[in-house]
Amino acid sequence: MLVIALCVQLVARVLCEVPPAPPQNIHVDNWLLKWTPGTKDTDVTYTVKYSSFDSEKWMNVKACVKISSSSCDVTSLKAVDELGCVKLRIRAERRGLRSSPVEACSNHTDSCTPEVVLTAQPGVLMVHLSSDNNLTREHADNAKHRVYYGKEGERLKSYIDSVASLPIDGLQEGDRYCVKVQYIYHSEPVGLPSCTQCELIPKPKSELSHAGIAVAVVVPVACVFVLGLLMAYVLIFHCEEIKRLMQPPCQIPTELFQFTSYQHHPVPTSPSEEQFDVITCITPE
DSSP, X not given: OHHHHHXXXXXXXXXXXXXXXXXXXXXXXXXXXXXXOSSOOSSOEEEEEEXXXXXXXXXXXXXXXXXXXXXXXXXXXXXXXXXXXXXXXXXXXXXXXXXXXXXXXXXXXXXXXXXXXXXXXXXXXXXXXXXOSXXXXXXXXXXXXXXXEEETTSOOOEEEEESSOEEEESOOTTSEEEEEEEEEETTEEESOOBOOEEEEOOOOTTOOOXXXXXXXXXXXXXXXXXXXXXXXXXXXXXXXHHHHHHSOOOOOOGGGHXXXXXXXXXXXXXXXXXXXXXXXXXXXX
């Protein structure tokens, strides 16, 4: 009975096991492959594989087999191909269960990864590509760019093959669109694709939103209205106070103080007075 119970428990555990989440943000910086673990579990290992453009086989990178770190030096792959153009992918593994493989991209432009510059216009995303590269010089029109594009957050399924720069039109204004580009030779992918870049597709300047126009008009009018009400309130209910504040201070000139200190002095009479006879009668001669 004990053996049967253990077997049942083991079978149930195996059936409940799920593969680990695949790694994320996989990119190459100067032949150093880096990634972000898709899970916090510590018992997960990672294996990196490569494939050259003239082969469909994926082979292990010897220094990057079942490692627990989140980076691996792949400098040894320079000697694998004439141009050093290889594709890389990585998968996670835990107790024999493997995640789906995820291909790496490159943040740096070189002979195997195209240079990409994006400019957005209303309804259009312009993808600027350079034809000055070893692959194009050696293989001419047989070497092209494969431009993958789509909305941000969605898988980049759509693509256009082009030798030179190209516009992607018919895009939804106000949404963000993403692009990644990879070299192709006779329609077969070559080397690492560029890492995904995204741009916002702007709306035409003439089509300002009604909300923007309302804000631009209503806010100044509201400010003037509130300021007018405030001035009317002050003039009506504080008129007397304003008058008092506007009156100049009253000061008495200093010249007037000399008159207030004046004292009256009687005029003295003459000490000697003349004596005259009183005329009582006047007779004619």
